[in-house]
Every structure is written in structure tokens, then in C-alpha cells.
Amino acid sequence: MIIVIGSINLDLIATVDRLPGAGETVPGSGFSTAPGGKGANQALAAARAGGQVRMVGAVGKDNFASEALALLKGGMIDLSGVGETFASTGTALILVGGDGENMIAIVPGANGSVVPGDLSKAFLKKGDIVLLQHEIPLATVDAALDAAKKAGAVTILNTAPFRAEAADMLAKADYVVANETEFDLYTEALSLSGRDRQARMKAFVQKTGHTIVLTLGGDGVMAATPEGFLQVPALAIKPVDTVGAGDTFCGYLAAGIAAALPLEEALRRAAAAGSLACLKPGAQPAIPLKADVDAALAG
Template structure:
């Protein structure tokens, strides 16, 4: 009987996503009539935990919710996806909220208000790291000192450390050698490296910037143009999956969660990136954040359909 994959530990944010859909976004001072509205669980951390669970991993989430009416939305959303909630802490105050606007082309803008997410603690992280996880997946929507603590502690314990550096922020240079994989999109890569990232060549240059600072692998995602994986040995160009974009919210989270799950299952990095790319592509074809994240079978079918007969 094959060994069960090592768990994926996701340290990150949890919110309720309040999303409006309209043909275009309003100009400053303008009021528009929208087409529809949704209120669901979100937050980069929670979305990525759901994605890892739907990909088949043992996903464990470390984060915080408040004591308000929104907390059950987060707990139920994570629990229904099969995420372990042992390290989800309830704190005084309000659960985090993200206000999302999506236009007719599927593009979005987001204002995220952390609220309970600001209460994440190092003690909470250390307690979770006592478990037998194989991969740490984290982002930058929670307090930076605690996020960096999680990265350092996970590295010291021998976990594979994956950082989705979103929203992009200036980081202590000492953090780069602690990362096995960093996964910025083109905008985040440009902000972190200080160099333009508009195409494959720019992505390769940015990837080598991360490697020069000690990161083992850099994966630069280029939205509809696919992604570029840069390691010390080679550069892999992963082509995009042709899909019709409905809503790009949480596509990056689907990508990150599936990537972490594949690594925890022992897949090599290029193969894990291809699986993650299929999940991200499927997510943009559906409305919403966590509701758009596909299952492992759906991602596998997309990969199978692209294999020549």
C-alpha cells in the first residue's frame, strides 16, 4: 500500500469575500448597477487550504477568525472542503473581510481588511509545526513577523517551504535562502526584484534574481501566458491552458494549493507546476473565490485532454 502523502500546513489569512459583479468597474465617485453578488469564504490562506484539500492533500489551516456572524462562513467553508481546523483560532472582534469587484472580462480588484487575521501568533504557529507536515504554504496577508517566523521554523524542521508573496511587500533578505519555492505573478516579481517582468525573458531574469539570493526555485506566473520555472539547473516554460476567463479571483490560490499538494505527494517540481496550472486555469472559468477551486479529478481531466492521443 503506498505511503500517504505528507500533510500540507497552510499558515495564512481567512476572510469573508463580499463580491459584486458588473460589466465594468465604476469610476471614482460613480455608482453602477451590478449584475450579481456573492458572500462566501475567502482569504488567500483559506482558499489555498481548500485548494490543497481538493487536490487530495491532508490540509491543515493555521489562522484566525473573529466572534461575529461571519466566522461560521469561514469554518463551514474550510470544514466542508475537508481542511483540518485544529489550529484555526477564534479571537475577539471581527472576522477578516475582502471587498471584491469583478468586471465583465473577469478582471478584479480587491480591498482586504485583515481584522482577526492580525491576531495570528507565533505560539499558534509553533503548536501547528509540532505536527508531521511535509510542506508549508504561506502568503503575505497575515502579519509579516509571524509569517517570517513560520518560514524560519518550517525550514529548520525540514519542511518544503513555499511562499506565495502576495500582496508583495519588502522582505528581510535573510528569508530568501529559507524558501524552496517562491511563486510571484509578474506584478509581484517586478515589485520584489525591481526589474520589469512582461514576458518570458523578464520572468527568467526575475527568477534568477531570487536564485541568486538563495531561493531553490522561482516560479513566475504570467496569467494567460503560462508560467516560467527557474532552477539552478534549467528553465521550464509551462504553456497556458486555453480557457474563457469568467472571474480571475482565487486562480492564484488554486494554483498554490495544488502545487503544495503535488509536492507533498512527491511529484517533481515541473510536474507539480503543470498540475497547479490546470487548477488555476479551471478556477478562472467560474465565479467566486473558494467556489471556483476545482477538484483533483477535474484538474487531472484537463491534463489528460492535453496529452496527444
């Protein structure tokens, strides 16, 4: 079982010709809503990759909640661990520029009420894959890492969004997934030495004994493990919207690890899925199905 403990949002998405600078107003060309939240996105990606998934999180008792959960329900994800609170359902305010890049502001809402006591809803057991991010209280993330280790589960920690106070938690996760910016910031927080990223990734492995995965956008993925160093390419695409690409990668990676794929193959599939997610607008609506990834890798 893949257990995702994390955020559930409704994304409010505006498209603009270019992203605004500080204090600048730019005209928009479109608006839409879509289910989102890093936890929910990753749960749906893991399910579309063929995994059996349980979601632990929270939504509000408001009109946004049902829309935020719609695709998770459609994806046959176990939502028994999702509670309701009097806080508003989490929202993400997203601007997407003409080049596919984005700017995002997060309002946590109900996600802030996911507490360590909610981990009982995860029903952790040996062999489970536990997937975590930083959009719920860090005390809950920390408790989940400890609980998973005690249960004999495998943990994957996605370090987004960057939170300096989370640096010491990274050593607890079996797999850490970060993008370039996050890794560079954590390099400083963890005092990792090395002349380049590859050397600093190896320093992280030497320090923790665990695996670090670095996503590089169009340049693919690098991973440093106790056994060595891996690098896989991304698909060559012209991005429409990069929102959710990293979450798609994480969900597919979790599914690959759950299926006991060799890490290089799991990374290759996850990187391809992340690339395909950039070809459609929105986060969850753009997550590819397993058949789409199979076709892309075969072609």
C-alpha cells in the same frame, strides 16, 4: 502533511459590467458571499488536489466565522489550529468586471491576530509542506519560515499581496510563488539584475539557491530552479472570474510537491487547476476537484 498558515476571510462579491475608475460609481448586477482568504483558499485547493491539510489561522466570534469556515470543514481540513478572537472575521470586498478581472480591498480583522505563538498549533515536523502568504502579520510569516527550516519542513511562500518590507524573507523560502507584478516590484527591492524577467529569475536563484515560480495568467507559468528553467502553459479558457486563481495554483502546487511529483508535472497540474478556477465565480466555490484537473489534462 500540508500546513497552511494564513488568512481566513468571508468574501463580499459584487459583479459589475466594468470596473470603476477613481471616484467613479458604477451599477452592479449581482451580489454574493463566499468563503475566502488567501490562506483558506490555498488550504482548500490543496485538499481538493488530494493533500492532507492542516490550517492555522484565526476568525472572529461573529456571524461571518461559520460561513468563512464552511467549505474548509466540508473539505475535511484539520481546523484545530484555527483560533477565535474578539476581532471581526476578515473580509474581502471584491468587484468583478464583465471581463472577469477584479478589484479587491482586504479588511484583515482576526487575521491580524495570528502571532508567532500560534505556530505551536502547526505541529511542524520533517517532510511537512508549509504554505504561507502575506495576509497575516509578516512577523508570523518570518517566524514560520524559521520554524519550518528548523523542523526540516519544505516552505512555499506566495508573495501576495505585495509588501515591500517582506523582500528579505523571500530568500528563506524553498519555493517562492509570485505573479508578474509582484515579481517586478520585488526585483527592484532585491536589486536583481537582468535584461528580462527570465534573467532576473535566474539572478534570484543564484542569489538565494532556491526556486522562484512566476505565474503569468493566460500565458502559463515559468520557474527558475537551481537545476534549470521550466515553462508550462495554461489552459485555453474564457475567464468568468479570476478571483482565487492564484491561490488555487499555490494549493495544487503544494499538493504536487507533497506527493513528490517532478516539479514540471506539479507546475502543469497547478497551472491547469488555476485556469479551471477562472470558469466559475467566487474563490473557494470555483476551486476544481482533482478529477476535474485530471480530465482537463487528459482532454
